[in-house]
Amino acid sequence: MTRFIMVLLAALFYGFVLAFNEFQLMMCFFSTAFCIVGMLINRDFQAITREAKQFELGEGKYYMVIVLTALIWQIYFVGAIGVTCYSSALLSGILIAASLSVTEVFAVIFFHEKFGGEKGFSLALSLGICFLLLW
Secondary structure, X not given: OHHHHHHHHHHHHHHHHHHOXXXXXXXXXXXXXXXXXXXXXXXXXXXXXXXXXXXXXXXXXXXXXXXXXXXXXXXXXXXXXXXXXXXXXXXXXXXXXXXXHHHHHHHHHHHOOOOOXXXXXXXXXXXXXXXXXXX
């Protein structure tokens, strides 16, 4: 139940952030810098090489996964900002809610995750919100 409440609060907060997209880009830069400084202080970059050596698919694929994940997230957020700037925060919220549903279904299909009650309720809620907003 705690995860569900946190997802709702995150969606609410992100809706407010989308409305103030002038600050979105600066917030992304500062959060990235804050994380990098934290990783430097905690020496987490040294753990990356250790994890890469232990990765089952090989060291090269580990780095490829890290770089592609970062690129995909950046494209996702820049796209959300672009939709908000050229259309509306409502459409951006609808697209984000729809992509959450697709991500949950893909995780069950490709990664064989369990489809429990929380995931089902979250899927029903996000699809319901999409249909209500589009209707």
